[in-house]
Amino acid sequence: MKQKGFEQLLEETHAKVTQLDQPLAVIDTMLTLDGKIPLEIARQSLNFEQWAIYQHLAHGTCLFTDEKPSDSEHVISFGMSAYGRLHLGPSFNDDYTQIWGYVTLTTEAMTEIEQLTTRLHTEEMLRYQSEVVPFFQRLEPQEVIEVIDAIKEKVDFMAPVLLYYNSHTYTTFYHYNNLLKSLEGDTTHFLLDELAEKNKDTWTKDERIVIFNLYTLLQSGPPARGEEVNGVHFSLHYLSHYLEEKLAVYQEMTDTPSKPVPKSLLAKSRLICQLREKVAENYVIYRKINGLNLHKQEQFLNQQEVGLYRDEAMENELAQILGMASEQTYYDAFLNDIAQHPDMTT
Template identity: 30%
Template sequence: MTTIASGKKTTGMVKLLHSLNNKLQHMETQVRDKIDCVLTIDGHVSYEDGLGTLTSFQSVLYRLLVEEENNQAIFSSDYIDDVQRYQNFLFGIKAYGRIILETLSDPIENRKDEWGKNDVLFGYIGIPRMIYDKSLYKTEQIVKQQRERQEFACAYLRDMTSQKLNEIIEYIEHIHRCMAPVTYYVDEFTYSNFYNVGKNSGKYDYCLMETLARLKKTDFQSWIKQEVELIFSLYFLLQSGPQIRGEEFNNQQINPVILERFFDKKWAYYLKKQHNLDSKTLNDKYQTSRLPEKAEFIKFIRAQLEKEYRFYRSINGINLKKRELMFLKSELALGLDYFPKDIGKYLVKQYGIKVQSFSDVYDLFRHIVDISLDEKWHEKKGFEIWNNPLEELIHVIISSSIKCTNSDFGMTRNLRRLSHMIWAHKSNAIEEACSWPQTDYFCYVIPDEKICMSIEKDKLLSILRAISARMQFNSWHYLPGNFTISEVPSKRDYYFPPKMADIAEWSDQHHPGHIYTSVRYSIRSPAQVTIDGKDYFAFFDLRLMRTPGKPPYTMREFRVALAYTRYLQMLYQAIVNRLLETQEEFEFTFGSKKWYNKHCVCSIVFNN
């Protein structure tokens, strides 16, 4: 059987899916094992996440195949003619990673227009009639058991005024317009604002934003079951925590029943972690609540946990599912006793100061900022590469973080003229701040020594410039999210600034930039600067990356990265506070395309 996918692109997800197809064609195992291979995308996705993609019917069918080992199911590259004995299923995978396991009454060659151009079709699975009929019956029983919750969701939305219902849809619209792309499954339907889903990608595939826009104009009585479940579930999912909560359901089934299970699991996890609330009383109230109230309980207890815990996310770059996790803030080693020795040696050599002479990290960096912005000291020292000594200090911090975490690349981004942000804040010049071009931001990215030796100079320069340009865009994209929706110009595109750090693997599958730069594993650690008591979230970040050939980052390395983020935060905050007091001008000039073209980064790395 030939696959639908035929494009020239052979990198990232397309390459992975074709490799999966090649493996399946040569697997001499039971059908269940082939399905497992597809659900986990050849082991790249967890078994639990794979099961989470299945419809109710697919889930029942799969369980029966597992329970009945001698089930006689068969795999074939051709349509199975013995339809009295077998029910034909088309077997494949969508371009975005969803299993295709659909009943067929005739060969796929007659229906190729129903599939997207990058979908991969492996062949046919013949399910014995007895198992197929049993699956239909059991699915019908499950649907009956879940009907009460589904009817509650329908009644909840039906009883709203048209205005209130549209407000809910607009709320969902706004959230999804301002966060990374997501893909949701509701039964056999897919709703996404990613991968051009809904645009010639196959039947049952719908663009999420187009669906939301259409539902605002459609009488509720005309909504189909899947649309009711989508809106109800998304609304309360987003009510249960941070704005990006939807990313925890990326490439997963979502409906009121599944959402309530998710809430119950999340509640148990949160309740186990907290020590300052009356757990029994809270739990009794939670267990007797309906889903809307459960969302409020979860949001409440999460806010309490934030006082003691640091939330972060683990990301799988294959299915883009983002799992929320946490650890105690007290576990981070942030004091001067843990300050990196290599940075300490640099400070002794360059500034003649010892780390132990200061009360804390901020006090240390504020002293350095005050010295560095003294023009006479600057001229006396002389800096050929750096426009100012603080650029060199940032270089030293990033270099140290690369070595300490065994990374291949490290970077930080920020606004070039921090005094402009201070002016915009004090003048409430939000519209002007939102109009700053991307070149008003910088990203300073450097490679590890081994990368310098292993990649041809022009190629490396191209990679560094590409990363730098993309991170400039990210800074530009995040800034407006620090203001209210009414304050941001209506046509200004932006994302909510991330507040949680994340640790990711298989990042080189979807994102063109990550594919080009071979970013397999990454740590992203955003943080804020504060001006007159207002936090500007994701104003900068520290990012560390590894290419294929190295292992994923460990939790120890992740915590180390968070500590380095704290050092950068104290440095940037010290600069902001100095500028607030003196009203002087200050500009970062490194990290631009022109700067990278002028300076040999490898020389800088080796001479550090």
């Protein structure tokens, strides 16, 4: 994704939403960047408070301004970060965020939003106590370093990371990078490098959850590298749902007999790793990527059908790009194109 092109897309999306009246339509358009990201995936980027607000947008009214209205008790700001994360309410706002407007809600809606937010955070805390706390209690200092190193290795050799947790954005994307010091960025704080130098007992709850989630995800085996959770609110709730769905898919594809599924997230992830090897015996596993939020989804193609698979749209586009003659092969067309553009190989 080119930065200038993305800036233009944000400007076009901003112009589009100012023509809309309904808050839900406005936020959906912003989440999907005007339909360019599937709504089902885009909504997964919402943190707990944002999700609670989202449920109550239908009866609100919009005001497009960057100046806060005088009646601030019943308004919620919305906007967008320069890297595409939605701002909706005070639970996320950073130096890259621009306010686009405000939504006015009723007193009843504000109360219900607060109640739902509290419930979602409470459920997350229960998972934290049952999964994350015991995990770190068992780790010796050297083992903590090994966990971080395992994550750093994957993060350093993959497409950009872009994931969210509560008010935080963790990314290696362009100059927004705040995960790896070796990649540089606007900040002087790089999460993985800093945590490696700290006692685990001084880590914040959010930091522990992010490290636990990334490590657990990676235990599901290659090619899991973190890209599967790009553009989403990477909570324990999300990870639990993700692993359960993945297990169900793999069990069905491998015709695995029904048996008790491990309760812990880490055990589920390791079971997925085992099942994936069986899936790979009969299927080619590939991933579909959205170039805007960098989110990747796993896809499958039966090995017996690989030779029959054709993407006519891609073939036609390639033929047009390469200027292929009707009798020309792709091999010859590529050689001809390279000869005409020698700078491509330097």
